[in-house]
Amino acid sequence: MNDLIANPASLEGTEPETFGDHLRLWRRIRGLSQLQLSVRADVSSRHVSFLESGRAKPSRQMVDTLADALDIPLRARNPLLLSAGFAPAYRETALEAPDASYIRQVLETVLKSTEPFPALVLDRHWRVLMTNTGGGLLMSLAGDDSADKTMFELMLQPGPMRDAIVNWDEVVSDVLKRVRREADHAGDDTVLKMMMEMLPKGWKPPRRADNAVPLIIPLHMRLGDVDMRFTSIIGSLGTAADIGLAELSIETFLPADEATENVLREMIA
Numbered sequence: 001m002n003d004l005i006a007n008p009a010s011l012e013g014t015e016p017e018t019f020g021d022h023l024r025l026w027r028r029i030r031g032l033s034q035l036q037l038s039v040r041a042d043v044s045s046r047h048v049s050f051l052e053s054g055r056a057k058p059s060r061q062m063v064d065t066l067a068d069a070l071d072i073p074l075r076a077r078n079p080l081l082l083s084a085g086f087a088p089a090y091r092e093t094a095l096e097a098p099d100a101s102y103i104r105q106v107l108e109t110v111l112k113s114t115e116p117f118p119a120l121v122l123d124r125h126w127r128v129l130m131t132n133t134g135g136g137l138l139m140s141l142a143g144d145d146s147a148d149k150t151m152f153e154l155m156l157q158p159g160p161m162r163d164a165i166v167n168w169d170e171v172v173s174d175v176l177k178r179v180r181r182e183a184d185h186a187g188d189d190t191v192l193k194m195m196m197e198m199l200p201k202g203w204k205p206p207r208r209a210d211n212a213v214p215l216i217i218p219l220h221m222r223l224g225d226v227d228m229r230f231t232s233i234i235g236s237l238g239t240a241a242d243i244g245l246a247e248l249s250i251e252t253f254l255p256a257d258e259a260t261e262n263v264l265r266e267m268i269a
Helices: 019-029 034-041 045-053 060-069 074-083 098-113 133-147 151-156 160-164 168-186 190-196 258-267
Strands: 119-122 128-131 219-223 226-235 249-255
Touching (some): 034 060, 119 133, 133 160, 160 219, 226 258, 249 258
Antiparallel strands (some): 119 128, 226 249
16 A cells, blocks of 8 residues: 555546646645635736646746645645746655654654653654654554554554554544545545545444534543543644655644553553
């Protein structure tokens, strides 16, 4: 699954070639008219029309302006620049690369600061790249499978981690909404779409008995005779100008009750 790449072109059925093709594609992905885009970008709707039709060529600054107005992720901006005749501006650095040593130190500091509460660093497809001690304990629930599967797969597919989640239906329903949001922002990520299709056949989100929506849906896990409840907080690297780094997320599992906090402090003393 990790070998698949994002392919926004599948929304239209053909590979975008010109700058106008890319611009039209992303405008439609975001559900904007030419007029709405022109207002966001502070340019005339006529100019947007001319850019899409190829009657006008964008400047480097205009490419950036339109990309910002459309909230195009960094991964899709290099093809946009190339289609306009400009060199790619964004590189993709692997977290284990020498150039990323400072970022690794930053992430390690963040992970360490949350101890003993579990924290994970995930890439855009939910692969676990780094953990703190608590996060390692959480991942150990999956056994040997944890190295070969994403966090999403471990939660959804039959196995120790899924079995440990007491309120699985609620959690998966919430996680699915998150994956949909991420897929919407990416445009059309093949892997994220496949993730949404991994749900068990016939599964449907649980219906609430009333219209009341809780403030937070905790992750309720049972390890033997021990119950633990977590609240998940997701963060990211601000101002990241690198494709790989911009797609990292830091997920921290904070105890939702005093009993869970006490158990974690005892387990990671």
